[in-house]
Amino acid sequence: MSLSVLAAVKDPGFLQDACSAFHGHIIVGLDAKDGKVATDGWAKITKNDVIDMAKRFEDFGVESIIYTDIGRDGMLSGVNIEATVRLANATRIPVIASGGVTDLRDIEALCQVADEGVEGVILGRSIYEGTLDFEEALDFVDDYFEEIEE
Template sequence: VIIGTKAINAPHFVGDVCAEFPGHIIVGLDAKDGKVAIDGWSKLSHHDVIDIAKQFEHDGVEAIIYTDISRDGMMQGVNLESTRDLARAIKIPVIASGGVTSYDDVKALCHYETEGVTGAIVGRAIYEGTIDLAEGQALADRLNPPTKY
């Protein structure tokens, strides 16, 4: 289950659902300039992305989907610095979203796998044809071979 704005507006809710459904809760954090956006990106909250992610980690969230809303759908490349900084600040996985535009972005994100960036959401780049899903996945698998469980 992925929780967005409700996680920000009712933080106690996150701890409650994590306790009820351990290992099944992901929080989507949409941000601009380090602040969390809410209500379909229409408002910026006062919450710092890293601070709130640490709180959600403490609450038992399984992973964070991090979207830099200034880059999402703009075909400008992923915000590597912010994504890396978030991944370094917490111990739970970070899934990058927003701005993944090219195979270079896929390669760059793969370099941060050991720091906690464990995946990427690719949208418009597939639609626009700048990334082929199978080729992008094959590239990621070559750079970071999947772990067998």
């Protein structure tokens, strides 16, 4: 089950209850700009720090975080590797990157930080615009992790 960060900001009890009821099955979408949590469809940038919010999620038992850098989402400007890794390193919660993926170079960069807690990526515009071939990306990821296992 995926929940919006809005639940954690406006009603943390709801998120905590959901994590208790569906232990190991809650993924929270954490949207941010310049390190601050965004809510209300990105219309409101709060004073809440992304890492502080994620640490609260740890206490609740959130399974994963979908981290969207809203300054890059849909812009084809490259995924924010640094912020994604910083978030993953600050918690024990695996992070799924979202926002800004342009092409295979972004997939390569994300694979290189998988051991730092970045467990996946959400793709959108790069596929629609044709700057990333989905099959090529899948093949690259399969080959990359196959080589690591050997």
